[in-house]
Amino acid sequence: MSIKQFNGNYLPGEDRLMFRFNTVDNSEYRLWLSRRVTLFILVATEHLVEQRLAQNHTPPAAKAIAQFEHDAAKTQADFSVPYQGALLFPLGPDPVLVTDVKCTMLVHEEQDLMSLDLSIVNHRNLNLKLPLSILLTMRLLLERLADTAQWGRATISANNAKPNESRDASGVA
Numbered sequence: 001m002s003i004k005q006f007n008g009n010y011l012p013g014e015d016r017l018m019f020r021f022n023t024v025d026n027s028e029y030r031l032w033l034s035r036r037v038t039l040f041i042l043v044a045t046e047h048l049v050e051q052r053l054a055q056n057h058t059p060p061a062a063k064a065i066a067q068f069e070h071d072a073a074k075t076q077a078d079f080s081v082p083y084q085g086a087l088l089f090p091l092g093p094d095p096v097l098v099t100d101v102k103c104t105m106l107v108h109e110e111q112d113l114m115s116l117d118l119s120i121v122n123h124r125n126l127n128l129k130l131p132l133s134i135l136l137t138m139r140l141l142l143e144r145l146a147d148t149a150q151w152g153r154a155t156i157s158a159n160n161a162k163p164n165e166s167r168d169a170s171g172v173a
Contacts, residue, residue: 001027007021008145031097031120037100040154101119102116106129
């Protein structure tokens with residue numbers, strides 16, 4: 001599945017994000033993201049990218065590189081392009097609730113990928129393997145939506161990070 005576009009809206013009455021994306025094969029996925037799931041995705045993916053960079057750089061340099069890539073993605077992202085709806089809905093036309101998330105850094109064919117395992121209702125799972133450039137674009141959209149919702153930002157404190165920490169993270173909605 002190759003993602004073409006992301007789109008999202010904050011629905012105050014639901015206090016959730018309606019997050020959707022389309023693919024090059026004309027499929028569209030519609031998901032409900034809660035505050036907890038959204039903030040977890042933002043924190044976990046940032047942490048895992050920095051952790052991956054820290055394998056080849058000092059932790060301060062890894063943090064600086066990650067911030068530089070984030071800033072570069074901001075200048076390249078174009079949120080003015082109209083979202084193109086798709087014709088196929090593999091999960092159905094109505095949004096489905098994401099109930100759990102697991103994030104893992106992978107290397108495939110010498111390319112860093114973020115694997116997002118999204119648990120959805122009825123014990124189903126949707127796995128997205130995102131190149132870091134696509135992940136950054138998705139993160140920018142989720143950050144904007146979280147800001148619109150006035151959800152604040154979650155962080156990982158230095159006291160909670162362990163030196164031999166696993167390269168994956170899980171969270172419950």
